[in-house]
Amino acid sequence: MRGSRRKGPLSRIAARCALLITLFAALSATGAAGGGRLMGVASCAGSTCHGRAEGNGAVVRQDEIASWQEPSSPTGAHSRAYAVLGTLRGRQIGATLGIEPTASGECLGCHATTGGARGPQFQLSDGVGCESCHGAAESWLPTHFTVGGSHAANVSAGMTPLERPAVRAKVCLDCHYGSSDQGQFVSHRLMAAGHPRLSFELDLFSALQQHHDADADYAQRKSTPSSVRLWAVGQAEAVRRxxxxxxxxxxxxxxxxxxxxxxxxxxxxxxxxxxxxxxxxxxxxxxxxxxxxxxxxxxxxxxxxxxxxxxxxxxxxxxxxxxxxxxxxxxxxxxxxxxxxxxxxxxxxxxxxxxxxxxxxxxxxxxxxxxxxxxxxxxxxxxxxxxxxxxxxxxxxxxxxxxxxxxxxxxxxxxxxxxxxxxxxxxxxxxxxxxxxxxxxxxxxxxxxxxxx
Structure with a gap:
């Protein structure tokens, strides 16, 4: 069992929240953080990086892409965010509003990684990819896989420090509550057309989307996480937003x-x-x-x-x-x-x-x-x-x-x-x-x- 996973079955509200993630609401920083071009999920998917089939890496699990793509659980919801725009419900909402969901900025702001120039491996159809949350990777990707590199060096180069509760809350709430950026506000007009009401709680949704183990190595690199702090800061940032x-x-x-x-x-x-x-x-x-x-x-x-x-x-x-x-x-x-x-x-x-x-x-x-x-x-x-x-x-x-x-x-x-x-x-x-x-x-x-x- 992965040390970072919640023990016991997901409860009804958790399952319903997971379904909402799958259907419509997806975490995204839309490439606003980080620096340079969006490099795409493929740039992270090497077998020596995050593309292994089994999580047995020495420092990080290295099967993060497989978790992100998991087709049958909330863990893979972000990879499905773009695809749901083409489902029956997505098409119905688009027809009501007179837009094409798979091309409209009103939808792509949260259902895909946007907001930056695109590198050769970037695919819009990847949905909410790595850089939606971790930031546009061109500037920090070289330090990220350098032997002897550090998390602090990655952050200095533009990676979003998601281990910080306030930072994570702001990133998540961009789509799970709304922001002033294009395509990141679910108005009453959108909900009247069929978009579900947004509901969010930072620690719960973090657990549903967590692809890493919060082990001793993680604590050494990023400090020991506290779920109470994450939950409390998430509530405060939701009020502010x-x-x-x-x-x-x-x-x-x-x-x-x-x-x-x-x-x-x-x-x-x-x-x-x-x-x-x-x-x-x-x-x-x-x-x-x-x-x-x-x-x-x-x-x-x-x-x-x-x-x-x-x-x-x-x-x-x-x-x-x-x-x-x-x-x-x-x-x-x-x-x-x-x-x-x-x-x-x-x-x-x-x-x-x-x-x-x-x-x-x-x-x-x-x-x-x-x-x-x-x-x-x-x-x-x-x-x-x-x-x-x-x-x-x-x-x-x-x-x-x-x-x-x-x-x-x-x-x-x-x-x-x-x-x-x-x-x-x-x-x-x-x-x-x-x-x-x-x-x-x-x-x-x-x-x-x-x-x-």
Whole structure:
């Protein structure tokens, strides 16, 4: 078994996220990082580099291309990103929007490696290739395979240092949330045409796409990774990215309307029935001081960041929560007020990201964060599907981190899998989502994990 792989079966949300990667959403830096031309996947595929059939290399596995091309699992989703543009669903979306998906920059920004001049071995049909995440390789490829070369030398030559959580989060979110670059924003228009809603959690998706072993050699070259740090920094960067895009007029508005991508989809997409007695289809949320009936901003990452701040950055927690409340309140006042409040909240999230990325991590933080996600301060805020799905992904990814980092045994984690699966079942679909039932299931899952402490 590969040391970097998660132990135990993928849960339902993880599997659904993996399916979304396969269908439409693919990680990509679109060649923006690095230097020089895009050299293509073939430039990495030699048998003495990353093209072996079996992962038995002395320093790196050397079967990374085989993992990237895996046809039947999430591991190979990036290599399939371009091909899905030609599927029935891709063609239907293209026909609705009047574009050719396999040629349109509106799609290629995330479904292929773009953004740089192309070397002779580059193939657009490779989809999201090595350089989408590691950066255009012409400048750093020579140092990368030089005998005696180092990771630091590669980074100096332009390779993207993905071992740094903040850097990785920014790269991943370019497509898994959106950016201001061409073809990297899934607007409500695209979703109305058939593109799935984006859902992302950095540690989970990193594990699904990880092609390396986080062993002693890796730690010596790139430092020891921390899943709690990766998860927490990912939440902070997701909040920053969301607010940064929302503040830009070209992304935050569509004509006279707000860009609905930023709002909780399910606050509007509910069954509408008429009858003699009023039936509310939502709960009011104590974390959102907004007027009754106003569509809420999608705050799934804000809820997670609030919970982690209380545990890992308590000096900044109250200020962040106050900024969140002020932002929600401003959404009911006007575009100008909302943009001003968004800038303040973005700055608060940035300060939290720096604090979370710069601190040390011990053996107990994962347990503390799991408890905080389901405690009395956070649990009442799970009134909507998106935030609830993010919460159960968090519990699962943190439990897997405990196993991977030898804080919990595989057997002990398997023993409470039923509680985790019940929490997943509570967010099986938006149509059947029940807030109270979810909160009860989440609380049981959290207590089950806490009992392993």
């Amino acid at each position: 969301s607010l940064s895009l929302f503040r830009q007029p070209d992304f935050g508005t569509q004509g006279m309307f707000p860009e609905f991508y930023f709002f909780d989809c399910h606050s509007c997409h509910r069954r509408i029935t008429d009858g003699p007695q009023r039936t509310l289809t939502f709960e009011t949320n104590p974390g959102r001081p907004i007027l009754f009936g106003i569509p809420p901003y999608n705050d799934e990452n804000m809820i997670m960041l609030s919970a982690v701040a209380r545990v890992l950055a308590p000096a900044q927690a109250a200020g962040f929560d106050a900024s969140v409340a002020a932002f929600h309140q401003a959404m009911g006042q006007g575009r100008g007020e909302a943009v001003t409040a968004a800038a303040k909240l973005e700055a608060a999230a940035g300060a939290l990201e720096n604090a979370l990325d710069g601190r040390g991590y011990g053996s107990d933080e994962a347990f503390q964060v799991v408890a905080a996600i389901a405690d009395r301060a956070t649990s009442p805020r799970f009134t909507d599907y998106a935030g609830s799905a993010q919460a159960v992904m968090a519990l699962d990814t943190l439990l897997n981190a405990m196993v991977r980092e030898d804080r919990v045994t595989v057997g002990a984690a398997a023993g409470i899998r039923g509680a985790i699966n019940r929490a997943y079942a509570a967010v099986e679909s938006p149509e059947s989502y029940n807030p109270a039932a979810f909160r009860a299931a989440l609380g049981q899952a959290s207590r089950s994990i806490g009992a392993l402490r």
